[in-house]
Amino acid sequence: MNNLFIIEHPLLQAKLTVLRDKRTKRQEFRQTLSEIAMLMTYDITRNIPVSHVKVETPLEETTGTVLNKDVTLVPILRAGLGMIDGILELLPDARVGHVGVYRDKKTLLPVEYYLKLPENVKETFVILVDPMLATGGSALAAIEILRQKGIKELNFLCLVAAPEGVRAVHEKFPDVKIFTAALDRQLNEHGYILPGLGDAGDRLYGTE
Ligand code: PRP
Ligand code: URA
Numbered sequence: 001m002n003n004l005f006i007i008e009h010p011l012l013q014a015k016l017t018v019l020r021d022k023r024t025k026r027q028e029f030r031q032t033l034s035e036i037a038m039l040m041t042y043d044i045t046r047n048i049p050v051s052h053v054k055v056e057t058p059l060e061e062t063t064g065t066v067l068n069k070d071v072t073l074v075p076i077l078r079a080g081l082g083m084i085d086g087i088l089e090l091l092p093d094a095r096v097g098h099v100g101v102y103r104d105k106k107t108l109l110p111v112e113y114y115l116k117l118p119e120n121v122k123e124t125f126v127i128l129v130d131p132m133l134a135t136g137g138s139a140l141a142a143i144e145i146l147r148q149k150g151i152k153e154l155n156f157l158c159l160v161a162a163p164e165g166v167r168a169v170h171e172k173f174p175d176v177k178i179f180t181a182a183l184d185r186q187l188n189e190h191g192y193i194l195p196g197l198g199d200a201g202d203r204l205y206g207t208e
Contacts, residue, residue, distance in 0.1 A: 004166055005179045007043050012036055016159065016181050020197045029203050030082060033131065036159060036181065037086030044157050044179045045071075045091070048125050069125045070094075072118055076101050076130040076142050079201040083129050083157065097121060099128075099142045103135075108191045110141040122150040131159035131200045133180065134193050136168030143173055159200075160184055162193045 018024055018032045048067055055064035071094040075081045084096060100114025118124070126146065133139055139156060146154060154176045156169070161180040164187050169176055184193045192198070202208035 001166060001170065003170060003174065003177050004161075004183070005043065005177065006183055007040055007179060007181055009039065012039050012181050015039070016197075019159070020195065022198065024203075026203065026206055033082045033159070033200075033204065034086035037083035037129070037157070038089045039086075040157060040159075040179060040181065041087045041090045044127060044155055045125075070120070070123070072097055072121050072124040072126045074099055074117070074126060074128045074142070074146065076128065076138055077114060078102075079131050079204060080129040082200070082204045083131060083159075087127070087129070087157075095121075095124065099145060101138045101141050103138055103191070108135055108137060110137040112141055112145070115145060117146075117149060121146075122152070126151050126154055128154060128156045129158075130156075132193065132196075133158045133161040133165035133169070133178070134187055135162075135191050136165035139165065139169055140172060143169070143176060147173075155179065160193055160196055162187050162196075 015032050015036045049069045050065045051068040052063050053066050054061055071091050073084055073087055073094050074097045075084050077098055077100040095118040097117035101110045101112050104111055128142055156176055156178045158180045160182050162184055184196055186194050188194050
């Protein structure tokens with residue numbers, strides 16, 4: 001699939017296994033999700049625009065690199081929040097916008113309830129963040145909101161994706177780059193990802 005990037009680094013996959021394990025308790029789940037998000041930041045920023053500058057080492061002058069675009073992280077509430085601290089470890093100056101979307105448990109349709117974005121968001125390198133891409137409804141709702149704000153280039157960082165969700169996003173927005181640690185098998189009849197890791201928000205916040 002075009003514009004789908006599966007990050008298969010062994011460190012990442014070992015941490016994902018901890019998250020999948022139903023015995024993993026809240027504190028370890030939170031810590032591990034944050035660590036994975038930090039590791040994935042390395043890949044998702046691979047194409048961030050840079051400029052070259054002169055820098056003096058103690059020995060001589062050489063050419064160095066600086067990032068030349070501000071970064072905006074946009075977690076989809078709630079579960080997306082669980083990845084933000086990890087990303088900020090590597091991008092401490094990033095702005096954070098918030099999109100509140102939850103999936104109605106019966107209809108599985110997205111319900112939007114909150115939006116706050118930085119003023120200049122469309123001039124920044126935007127990373128939409130949510131650990132789970134299941135039917136794709138929540139991601140589509142968030143992407144539509146961001147597109148209405150004039151954001152053209154969009155990177156979506158998730159942890160586990162279902163083929164159904166990837167297809168739904170790419171049918172409507174083929175240019176959105178999806179970065180994930182795993183492309184799982186399928187959804188079950190309740191819209192949960194198989195094998196997945198359960199309800200990410202509930203496991204993060206103890207609301208299961
Ligand atoms: C989860 C998850 C995604 C969404 C994915 O959130 O964090 O936002 O489901 O499912 P979809 O692709 O079918 O839309 P949930 O609705 O459970 O809300 P929460 O983050 O508040 O727990
Ligand atoms: N949301 C989750 O948190 N987990 C799933 O498997 C599907 C949607």
